[in-house]
Amino acid sequence: MTTTTAETTARTRLARSLPDAPPAPPVRLVHLGLGNFFRAHQAWYTAHASDAPDWGYAAFTGRRPDAADVLAPQDGLYTLLVRHPDGDAAEVVGSVAQVHAASEHATYLELLRRPEVAVVTTTLTESAYLVRADGHLAVDDDALAADLAALRADLTAPVSTLPARLLAGLAARRAAGAGPVTVLPCDNLPHNGTVARTGVLELAALVDSSAGAGLAAWVHEHVDFASSMVDRITPATTDDDVRAAAEATGLADAAPVPTEPFTEWVLAGAFPAGRPAWESAGALVVDDARPYEQRKLWLLNGSHSLLAYGASLRGRTTVAEAIADPVCRGWVEEYWDEACRHLPMPAEELTTYRSALLDRYSNPRVRHLLAQIASGGSLKLPVRIVPTLLAERAAGRSPVGAARAVAAWVWHLRGRGTPVEDPGAEAAQAAARSGDGSVAAVLELLRTGLTDDDELVRLVAEQVDALA
Ligand SMILES: NC(=O)c1ccc[n+]([C@@H]2O[C@H](COP(=O)([O-])OP(=O)(O)OC[C@H]3O[C@@H](n4cnc5c(N)ncnc54)[C@H](O)[C@@H]3O)[C@@H](O)[C@H]2O)c1
Numbered sequence: 001m002t003t004t005t006a007e008t009t010a011r012t013r014l015a016r017s018l019p020d021a022p023p024a025p026p027v028r029l030v031h032l033g034l035g036n037f038f039r040a041h042q043a044w045y046t047a048h049a050s051d052a053p054d055w056g057y058a059a060f061t062g063r064r065p066d067a068a069d070v071l072a073p074q075d076g077l078y079t080l081l082v083r084h085p086d087g088d089a090a091e092v093v094g095s096v097a098q099v100h101a102a103s104e105h106a107t108y109l110e111l112l113r114r115p116e117v118a119v120v121t122t123t124l125t126e127s128a129y130l131v132r133a134d135g136h137l138a139v140d141d142d143a144l145a146a147d148l149a150a151l152r153a154d155l156t157a158p159v160s161t162l163p164a165r166l167l168a169g170l171a172a173r174r175a176a177g178a179g180p181v182t183v184l185p186c187d188n189l190p191h192n193g194t195v196a197r198t199g200v201l202e203l204a205a206l207v208d209s210s211a212g213a214g215l216a217a218w219v220h221e222h223v224d225f226a227s228s229m230v231d232r233i234t235p236a237t238t239d240d241d242v243r244a245a246a247e248a249t250g251l252a253d254a255a256p257v258p259t260e261p262f263t264e265w266v267l268a269g270a271f272p273a274g275r276p277a278w279e280s281a282g283a284l285v286v287d288d289a290r291p292y293e294q295r296k297l298w299l300l301n302g303s304h305s306l307l308a309y310g311a312s313l314r315g316r317t318t319v320a321e322a323i324a325d326p327v328c329r330g331w332v333e334e335y336w337d338e339a340c341r342h343l344p345m346p347a348e349e350l351t352t353y354r355s356a357l358l359d360r361y362s363n364p365r366v367r368h369l370l371a372q373i374a375s376g377g378s379l380k381l382p383v384r385i386v387p388t389l390l391a392e393r394a395a396g397r398s399p400v401g402a403a404r405a406v407a408a409w410v411w412h413l414r415g416r417g418t419p420v421e422d423p424g425a426e427a428a429q430a431a432a433r434s435g436d437g438s439v440a441a442v443l444e445l446l447r448t449g450l451t452d453d454d455e456l457v458r459l460v461a462e463q464v465d466a467l468a
C-alpha cells in the first residue's frame, strides 16, 4: 500500500476500501490468540509467501475481545512498524481477513467445518496449554473442568480454555467430514506440538466416554500436531508506536505492531491439508525442530528471563538498557557459556548466534520492557534455565550464571524488581518467603528433585545473598 501524506492521518483510517489496500485473501487459516506476536510473525510470513493471495487468516482473540474490536473497523489491516536501529520501516499487512472475539465460538466451529481450512495456529502464552510439568493435562484446573463438563453435554457448547477450544473445533470438523487438519502452536514451549497434542488427546479421552465416542481416535488419526520454533522480538504497542505508524503511512491505525527487523520460523509437520508456502518468505521447514527450539529457548529466552529478574534489581527497565549495563551483560555471557556447553551445535554457530542476540538486544528503538518478559516465570524458568542447571550439575560443574537467574527470580517473588504476574504466583511467592528453606522450596517448585542436590541449593542461596 502506498504512503500518503501525514496530513491525512487524523481523517483516514486503514480499510480495505482504500485505493492501494491489499484485498482480503480467502480464509484458509485460523489463529487463536490475536496478539502482537501473531501479527508480527505468522501473519507477516503469510502475507510475504509467494502464494499470499490464496491464504487468509480468521484470527480469534485469546480471551478479551479488545484486539478484535480495534481491528474490525480496519478490516483486519494493521501497520507493522519494523524498528531498525536507525529508523522505522512501515508496511500494511493484509493477510488477516477476519478478526473475531474468543466468544464467537459458533463462528470458529463453522470455520473448522470447512475443508479448505488447513491450519490452526496458536499464540496464547505458555500457560494456556494446561499441560503440567509431568506431561499430563491439568485436569484440576477449574476452567478446564468447566469446559470438560460443557463438552460432555454438547460438543458445540462455548468453551474457554485452549485444549477445549482446539478439541471443539476438531470435533466440529470430524462431524462435518471435512478431513485432516494441522494444529501448529507458535508459543515459546519446547516441542509445542507434542504439548498441544497431549492436551487435546487427554481431553478427548475424557470427553469420549459420553458425547464424543471415537473422538480421541479420530484426532489421533486425522490431526497433524506440527511443532515450531518462533522468533521475533515484539513488544506491546505504545502511544509512540501509534504516532510513528501514522507518520510513516499517513493513515490512522489504532493498533500498529512494533517489532524488530530479525525474524525466524522453523517448522516441522506433515500439513495434510496444505499450507502457505511459508518457506518462500524465509521459514525453514525441517524434520525435527527440537535443536532450534532448544537453542532459542536456552539462549534467547533464558537470557531474557535472567535480565527480566536480575537487571530489574539494578533499576533497568528495558532489554536495551539492561544489556548496556556491563554487569548485566557479564551475567548473560556467563550464563550463555554454561548453556552452550550442552547445545548440540557447532561452537562457531553458537558464537554467531550469541553475537546476533547482543546486536538485537542493543537495538535502542525496540522498547522491550523487562516487566513484559518477567510474567509467568513459574512456567518459563523450568524450560529456559533449569535445563542448563541440570546439565551443568550432571557434568559436575557449579553453574553460577544459571543459579543467578533463579536467585534473581527469588527476589522478584519477594517483591523486588519487576512486578509479579504469574498464574503460579501464590505457591511461588509463598515458597520464596518461607524463611531458611526458601531457596530449596523455590527449586523444588521449578522441578521436583532439584533439592536433592545440596550443592545446587548452596549455589543458588549464595547468589540470593550476592544479589541482596
Ligand atoms: N512477543 C514476542 O516477542 C514473542 C516472540 C516469540 C513468541 N511469542 C509467543 O507468543 C505469545 C504471545 O505473545 P504476544 O506478544 O502476542 O502477547 P499478547 O499479550 O499481545 O497476546 C497474548 C494473547 O494470549 C491471550 N492469553 C494470555 N494468556 C492466556 C490464557 N491463559 N488462556 C487464553 N488466552 C490467553 C491474551 O488474551 C492475548 O490475546 C507469548 O506468550 C509467546 O509464547 C511471543
Ligand SMILES: O=P(O)(O)OC[C@@H](O)[C@@H](O)[C@H](O)[C@H](O)CO
Pocket (backbone or CB within 6 Å): 126, 188, 230, 231, 232, 233, 234, 300, 301, 304, 305, 372, 373, 375
Ligand atoms: O513471550 P514470552 O512471554 O514467552 O517471553 C518473553 C520474551 O522472552 C519473548 O517474547 C521473546 O522476546 C521472544 O521469544 C523472541 O522471539
